[in-house]
Amino acid sequence: MLKNKTNEEKVDTLLAKSLVPIIDLAHCGTEECPVKSVVTRVGHQLHKALTEKGLALLVNHGICDEKLKTAWDHLDDFVDLPDDVKKHYIRTGDDNHGYVSPGIERFDGKTPELRHAFNICTLNAKNLPEEPLPGFADHISVLAEDFKALARFILQALAISLDIPQTFFLEKHSHMLSGDHDNETTLRLLYYPPVVEDDESSKNTYVKGRSKYSYQRCASTQPDFRPEYDPRDEYNEVDGGENNKNTTERHLPNGAVIRCGAHTDYGTFTLLSQDSEGGLEVQLPGSEKWHRVGHLPGAILVNCGEILSIWTQNKYAALPHRVVVPEQEHLRSRGRHSIAFFCHPDNMTMISPNDLPLHAENQDAINKKPRKKSFKAAKEKVYNAYQLIQKRFRDTYTNGSQ
Ligand SMILES: O=C(O)CCC(=O)C(=O)O
Numbered sequence: 001m002l003k004n005k006t007n008e009e010k011v012d013t014l015l016a017k018s019l020v021p022i023i024d025l026a027h028c029g030t031e032e033c034p035v036k037s038v039v040t041r042v043g044h045q046l047h048k049a050l051t052e053k054g055l056a057l058l059v060n061h062g063i064c065d066e067k068l069k070t071a072w073d074h075l076d077d078f079v080d081l082p083d084d085v086k087k088h089y090i091r092t093g094d095d096n097h098g099y100v101s102p103g104i105e106r107f108d109g110k111t112p113e114l115r116h117a118f119n120i121c122t123l124n125a126k127n128l129p130e131e132p133l134p135g136f137a138d139h140i141s142v143l144a145e146d147f148k149a150l151a152r153f154i155l156q157a158l159a160i161s162l163d164i165p166q167t168f169f170l171e172k173h174s175h176m177l178s179g180d181h182d183n184e185t186t187l188r189l190l191y192y193p194p195v196v197e198d199d200e201s202s203k204n205t206y207v208k209g210r211s212k213y214s215y216q217r218c219a220s221t222q223p224d225f226r227p228e229y230d231p232r233d234e235y236n237e238v239d240g241g242e243n244n245k246n247t248t249e250r251h252l253p254n255g256a257v258i259r260c261g262a263h264t265d266y267g268t269f270t271l272l273s274q275d276s277e278g279g280l281e282v283q284l285p286g287s288e289k290w291h292r293v294g295h296l297p298g299a300i301l302v303n304c305g306e307i308l309s310i311w312t313q314n315k316y317a318a319l320p321h322r323v324v325v326p327e328q329e330h331l332r333s334r335g336r337h338s339i340a341f342f343c344h345p346d347n348m349t350m351i352s353p354n355d356l357p358l359h360a361e362n363q364d365a366i367n368k369k370p371r372k373k374s375f376k377a378a379k380e381k382v383y384n385a386y387q388l389i390q391k392r393f394r395d396t397y398t399n400g401s402q
């Protein structure tokens with residue numbers, strides 16, 4: 001599955017510049033039969049990356065850029081459909097599947113996210129907009145299977161990284177995208193429309209129809225890593241959601257706009273592919289400062305979610321992240337595309353901090369670490385994966401759906 005090899009020398013040079021550790025998956029075999037030495041190396045690299053940074057960039061992962069770009073084309077076509085066609089595909093809350101229009105999600109419970117999302121939890125063509133958009137179902141199903149294969153490889157490497165049996169996590173994620181409502185794993189296609197100032201209210205809002213740059217593909221082939229110091233760092237100290245009560249915008253004192261509010265993902269981990277418009281920022285473990293992730297063409301980011309954090313007693317902490325659009329007019333007036341694959345355990349899996357068959361020495365080290373309040377609570381009452389995610393959906397969606 002993992003084919004798109006870049007030369008190792010180039011990866012080494014980038015490694016030195018990137019905030020995010022880069023992990024090369026070349027020659028890792030197939031997800032059913034991973035090459036033992038590669039899965040072991042990746043496991044060790046993941047251990048270091050996830051404990052120190054909470055994320056890593058995967059290269060040579062086997063999902064080619066063309067497939068991602070075609071998926072974004074399909075999403076753009078979907079967004080362009082008339083509302084009375086789109087309405088047949090709206091996420092209802094019975095499960096996470098379906099279209100979510102801008103403003104429905106609110107990570108902080110009050111401020112609308114400025115984006116269109118299509119959540120895919122089943123590959124059954126009757127639940128996908130195949131009729132108005134022939135080819136959608138086939139393409140997205142192949143892409144979803146690719147992400148699933150990559151996720152299954154990472155689940156095995158994660159087990160190795162924690163020194164537990166290689167199939168430990170795989171067995172707890174055996175229904176991903178099976179369409180049987182036994183697992184909440186989701187492939188999410190995302191489109192963030194350009195941000196413009198509304199003439200009447202002087203507030204920032206998103207472009208509703210097509211605009212000159214709406215769907216312009218941002219596909220720079222150049223890596224883009226933030227310089228050590230950037231004036232945008234100044235907005236790290238402020239905001240916190242205080243300046244946006246009851247408004248339809250969120251902007252930072254330097255004029256940058258938040259397109260997707262700060263949050264942590266709910267599941268085991270997330271695989272994220274973004275176009276070169278960037279804008280993704282993260283808070284590294286133990287810090288409140290926001291760091292720009294930057295852009296490495298073709299790379300897929302992996303970050304820890306809340307369930308992995310519970311399982312590892314916060315050793316692999318869930319990574320706070322957000323998406324901002326900078327103040328520069330030419331960037332604001334462009335859309336942004338990304339694709340996230342949220343890897344979730346099977347619904348009935350009980351999620352307890354005491355689940356992992358940890359070695360005695362790891363357990364000692366964990367016991368000595370002061371626990372966060374949330375882990376004390378999680379230890380007292382154990383929920384299954386479905387209950388945990390439904391609670392988080394209730395906090396996020398404003399249309400009454402879960
Ligand atoms: O679009 C992005 O880059 C991030 C999306 C995200 O964090 C999410 O949907 O949970």
Ligand SMILES: [Fe+2]
Nearest residue numbers: 263264265321
């Ligand atoms: Fe996220």
